[in-house]
Amino acid sequence: MQKFLAFIRHFRVFLLFVLLQGISFYLYFSYISFPRSQYLTTAGKIQGEILKKRDKITQHFDLVYNNKNLQKENIRLKERLPQNYIQLERSKVKINDTLFRRQYTYIPAKVINSTYHKRNNYFTLDIGNNIGVKRGMGVVSPKGIIGIIHNSSDYFSVVKSCLTEKLNVAIMLEKTGEFGFLEWDGRNPRYGIMSGVSNDYKIKKGAKIITRGGDGIFPRGISVGKVIKTEVIEGKPLWKIIFKFSEDFRNVQNVYVIQNELLKEQKQLEETVNE
Amino acid sequence: MNSRSYILRFLFFVAVQVLILNQIELGFGIQLMIYPLFLFLLPIEIKVVPLMFIAFFMGIIIDSFSNTYGLHASASVTFVFARNILLEIIQRKEKLDSLKEINVHNMGFVWQIKTFGLLLFVHYFWFFFFEMFKLNELFYVLQKTILSTAVSFIIGGLFQHLFIRPSNKSR
CATH class of the missing domain: 2.40.10.340 (Rod shape-determining protein MreC, domain 1)
Incomplete structure (x- = not known):
């Protein structure tokens, strides 16, 4: 026991260092997936x-x-306001709220x-x-x-x-319909990555990317960006599609x-x- | 300097970091940090154990304003820990007892790089490495670390020249 106490006294600085690091990393890695309280975030x-x-x-x-x-x-x-349109067939127009x-x-x-x-x-x-x-x-x-x-x-x-590293939002190419996931590599805030698209599809440069919908978070068709280029991932039959975000996140x-x-x-x- | 002026200085550094420097973007992955300078300028007499608690507390406050959930706290505890080791090494060679505070006025520029620059590098490397947490991004982490260290070192030097008066004893 005496030896143990002496050990702790000798290494107390290092032990405290490890303890504080442990607390910070525990906070970091648990909060990054699920923040349990708002006090340590800007929602406080x-x-x-x-x-x-x-x-x-x-x-x-x-x-x-x-x-x-x-x-x-x-x-x-x-x-889209109705006053900008000319009504073509008056008799057939009927508004039915129960349809939508x-x-x-x-x-x-x-x-x-x-x-x-x-x-x-x-x-x-x-x-x-x-x-x-x-x-x-x-x-x-x-x-x-x-x-x-x-x-x-x-x-x-x-x-x-x-x-962020992975947002897990399903996105797709507007015209052809191939879908993938939204990622970001941490470099340039103007460019994002679409992953999970098989590389036997031909991806056109400039093709529009929209949200896929269906996950219950976003409706289908919200603009995400435009394809800049595609890269081959080594050892995987997938494209790494680099696209330009339609929103500039720096001043929204x-x-x-x-x-x-x-x-x-x-x-x-x-x-x-x-x- | 008494403890009250250190508390004011603490608030000043946190405010500058949170309200101004967090918003400045220079590109190339550079992040500006001024709060390590506060930890660096704390008097030498303070023992390392309370120092680590101060660093942790400061880091957590800055974390809560920048949504990093503990990364700043971790990095600043490392900063203080490394500072303690560095001071012990220096003290073995030379006597620092006559100095109360180590700043640019009583140390000189070269020593400033050897101590503050080195510690800042350790701080940034720790921060960026655990932020990325991928070994194959190591080169990018190093690039960010070196650039950020250089810019923050210059800002730290300006701060010391602008806001800290040289003590009468040294000259």
Whole structure:
């Protein structure tokens, strides 16, 4: 016992070093997959309020870019208004609400903190549980996909953006329909990687990539990016497709959180298959 | 300097790191960090055990603002641990007892590189290595480490020249 105590006294600095490292790595590797509390993330109350204050000052730098995007979206939506169309056949037009049911609703939100130069990048939004944001919901901007809600507190939430190692979002090529998964290699925030596409398909340069839908997070057809080039992965019959994101993650401010109203039903149905 | 001014300095470094440097992007994977300088400038008399707790606490606060969940804490504990070893090696050769604080004014530029530069390199390498956590990305980790160390070292030097007065004893 005496020897043991002497041992501890002798190595106490090193033991404390190992202990503190253990705590930090335990936190890091458990929080990166599932953050159990919000206190160590920017969804925390204090962190959120401070970052919100800072954003009030810095938001003006990106206003031009964001206003342009919103304007473009407005034009796109305004072109769909019925007053812009001529009715061709009056007698046959009939609005029947029972045919369509709304599946996705959009909650507007503001990005108050974002990074893009780390290996895993997160955005902080100024809305949280109080208006129904939950872990696992999709986030889009006027130009395309942003990420998935990682953690949320009462008034703030953290988004795991496309600029993380694996977001596990199913994406596909718009014209030909081959699908794969979204990844990022941690280098350039403008370019992402689509993995899992078999290399006997011919991939055209400039082909549009959209979300596949069906996972209950994003509806089908949200813009992801455009193909830049394809690379062969050694030893695997798969393409590594490098594409350019349609959104520039470095100065995005206005986003929408997607709420899937039929998600519960879909999950329940899918669970019965597994058993 | 008394302990109150160290607490103010702590808050200042955390605020600069969280509110300004976290937002600056220079490309090439460079990340700016100023808070290791605070740990470096702490007085030599402080024992390594409380020093490690200070470093851990500071790292956790910065982690909670940048969604790194413990990486900064881990790296800064390593920084303090390495600083302790380095100071012991130096003390065997020369006497540091007359110095209370090791900064650029009473050390000179070359010594600054040998101590602060080296420790910063260790700090960054630890941080980037565990952030990537892949051996085949080692070259990219080294590139990020070297570039970030160089830029942060210059910023650290500017900080010391701007905000820290040379003590009367040294000159």
